[in-house]
Amino acid sequence: MEAILERCAGLDVHQETVVACVLYGELDRKPKQEIRTFSTTTKGRLALYDWLNNWECTHVAMESTGVYWKPVWNILEEQFTLILANARRIKNVPGRKTDVADAAWIAQLLRSGLITPSFVPPSEIRNMRDLTRYEVKEKVKTSLKNKVPELLEALDERMRKHHRMMLGLHLDHLSYVEKQLEKVESEIDRLLEPYLASVELLNTIPGIQKDASAVILAEIGNDMSCFGGDPQLAAWAGLSPGNNESAGKKKSSKIAKGNKSLKAVLCQAAWAAIATARLILRMINRMLKDKIPYREAGWDYLTSSTSSVEYWIKKIEAQGFTVKVESTEAS
Known part of the structure; x- marks a missing residue:
């Protein structure tokens, strides 16, 4: 896979932990790799922010798994170019070895520009x-x-x-x-x-x-x-x-x-x-x-009807208003 980013990271976000993989190095050579695990607490996410910043990452990608990615995204979005990946799409990209961790695979795809961002x-x-x-x-x-x-x-x-x-x-x-x-x-x-x-x-x-x-x-x-x-x-x-x-049959x-x-x-x-x-x-x-x-x-279509007042009261109340009816005739 041809590289287009010199310093980027892939995140594998879980409920309690975030596994981060940083890839860095010249584009025409095999990149170096650093992997570290962080907690999803505020302290852990801030540590992740500092770690990625220290490695001078420009782009960070993560999977759109459940809602766990959202707090991580909120911490990182002001500093890094973030990409949210569809989990099914990136798993179907050919070339992945079975022993490659999810975070490393996401980082490899990001480095080569092979992730289509989700909205x-x-x-x-x-x-x-x-x-x-x-x-x-x-x-x-x-x-x-x-x-x-x-x-x-x-x-x-x-x-x-x-x-x-x-x-x-x-x-x-x-x-x-x-x-x-x-x-x-x-x-x-x-x-x-x-x-x-x-x-x-x-x-x-x-x-x-x-x-x-x-x-x-x-x-x-x-x-x-x-x-x-x-x-x-x-x-x-x-x-x-x-x-x-398939073969003319709709499954x-x-x-x-x-x-x-x-x-x-x-x-x-x-x-x-x-x-x-x-x-x-x-x-x-x-x-x-x-x-x-x-x-x-x-x-005045309904004025001749004996239930016209009740009709209009119901119509007005249906719009969320409270109607109070008072006679205008002198007592």
Whole structure:
């Protein structure tokens, strides 16, 4: 393998240890090798940083195994050119001897420029990703808001002082979570400011609104040149079925796991778009069946209905608002 880097390192990252292999020397000669093992504690990762820096490494590569690589990446990214390798791809590169350690093999491939980098967004996008994923976990919407009368009736019970205290604790915790979500949403808005043009573009897609746009940008970033093209992006997201075909027989079309957060928001947007398309199709059916043109019903379409107020209250509450109805007639 022809060398292109004089000083580089390969890392084999595990849960508790990191095995590092440094290769150095002139490009037209066999490189010298140094191997050392570090712990994955903060102290160990800082020692790894100093060790690589002392060997004057310019490039460092590691496998994208689980989540163990992330703390190592965060420590090293300011000083070194980092490359995240797909574990399956580098193991399939021919020429590896069975007795070569993983760290040494990664270093050899890196030295020869044979590692295709996996996508790792810049730090500001990763920060936004942490927030959008946290928001999705905490911001759970249920149908309980439609059952307020039943809940009030269930709570109309003789309770001891202990039960009232427990309800108070739950209420305090709910208030705390709501305040935390406000902080998260505010920080997401701040991080989105440099990408408002992209947000507006994404919002033009049926089924995609601001929250979905934030998740999409947090997962794939704003620079599409990192993926090379549509097929690569689809494969990275786990939206590209496999094509395992031999002798004219299709053996498997299993979809890769890909990015779960990205797939989830895209599927939600797709369902919303399908719902809109279904509504349009119903309109088309009615128009062609009854031979009538489409027309806007107008804002007062439901005013003649006895349930119009309840209808609009439900529509407004579905958007996350609380409605308080008061009569404007003089008492």
